[in-house]
Amino acid sequence: MRILILGGTWFLGRAVAQEALARGWRVSTFNRGVSGTDLPGAEAVRGNREDAGDLARLAAQGPWDAVVDTSSSALAPRSVLAGARALEAAAGRYVYVSTVNAYRGWPSEPLTESSELLDGPADADADYGRQTKEGDGPNLHYGRQKAGAERAVWEAFGKDRVAVLRPGVILGPGEYVGRLPWWLRRAERGGAILAPGEPTKSIQPVDVRDVAIFALDQAMARDGGAYNVTAPIGRETMGGFLEACLDATGRRGHLVWTPDDLLVEHAVAQWTELPLWRTYPGVWNVSSEQAQAAGFVCRPLAETVESTWAWLNQGGIPVQHPRWSEHGIDEQKEAAILAAASGGEISAFNGEVR
Structure with a gap:
């Protein structure tokens, strides 16, 4: 397996890279080189995800069996869309790490993967979602941005080639949130x-290493899907x-x-x-049965x-x-x-x- 990790130098991205290297896979990482340090054994490619030239240069270094995207928290959906389109011909699958914030009902109600997502378009800019609407919960901007980014990846790769992971809280060695x-x-x-x-x-927190394992398992999967990555209720x-x-x-x-x-x-x-x-009431009431059925194990x-x-x-x-x-x-x-x-x-x- 040859994979590309968007990010790859800290917390979840680093855990994904470590696990992939431990499996004997060839690993490329793509980042600006300003946060974290490169992992020995991985091929580091420098660049900015919002620069079309950098994306074209990256795509030319493919192909990869899969892309694992761990670093799009601060990117607008339209930037995720541009990056996914640039990489579509160079990668077989796309594993996108999203969040339970993308659901309209979080954290006010129980959730499953069939719960409604927020209204973020695939081509939304960074300001989309800041304006509150009647009936809004506490998600607002961040949740709408992540929901839009999910749609961006699906639009570029098609749902059969995409795995979306929706964790709640990720803990473990290397945690930067505190x-x-x-x-x-x-x-x-x-x-x-x-x-x-x-x-x-x-x-329902999960260990960063378990999310990394599941992300790589999904990189090898044949079908697409969306999974809540949380500890069992x-x-x-x-x-x-x-x-x-x-x-x-x-x-x-x-x-x-x-x-x-x-x-x-x-x-x-x-x-x-x-x-x-x-x-x-819904903050820790997120079903992960679908992820568990797909092989997710939470220590x-x-x-x-x-x-x-x-x-x-x-x-x-x-x-x-x-x-x-x-x-x-x-x-x-x-x-x-x-x-x-x-x-x-x-x-x-x-x-x-x-």
Whole structure:
């Protein structure tokens, strides 16, 4: 197999490249060379996905059995469309990593692959979707852009040659967003730890290595398809996740479970101040049965936590990204909420009840 990875130097793209090389495949990566480092063994091609000349030069270096696109988050659908058209004759298949945000109903309702997508056209520019419409949920711009990008790839390659992967939250070694690393560092600090909602709340993060494996399996598949790439509903819980963080870091703290309404009352920013916490009913209700039937296997979340902690302690440094600074609650604010939850005074320095 010979594959082309659009991206290929950090987090998911790097995991895809590592897995492909481990399988003995020939790997080409295409990126600007400004984020991450090239993986030994891969052929690095420099260029800009929004430059027609760079795309033509890239296509001339084919053919490839498949393209795996992990790097289009900031691209408008029309740019994805132009790139896919440039590569159509040079590649057999196209694996596009999208997101559950592309669904009209996320995060407000349960989802399957047959759920309606948002209204992003294949030729939309970068501004499409910024204008809110009646009945809009919280997806808006990003979701419409990703839905349009999916349509762009289908338009260029045809649905039989395309696999669309729709993950929710991807965690694991190399994570650049900062969700799991923040929880691990918070567990390491110890004391009373503000734990959001109910410990039995189902969550569905997936390991970056498992997404990479499934992406390459789909690169070899004969048929097209769209797949929700999430952990099975109900298998993982917020309580199990945070207990795993405590286990990995030496159990220096204890969890103080705090009702959703108290967190909302204290204006805790959902999804960021306490990463992975969100009150919308559909956020962790995404069926992945179709992906599982196609061979997707999701390792236990505790294993992902352990691997990420080992990566951090071995000097792992994520690619710098502005989203990292968005995650985590201020110590003073956490202490104030813990105090309100317990009726006592909480030290802002170590989280102990006084």
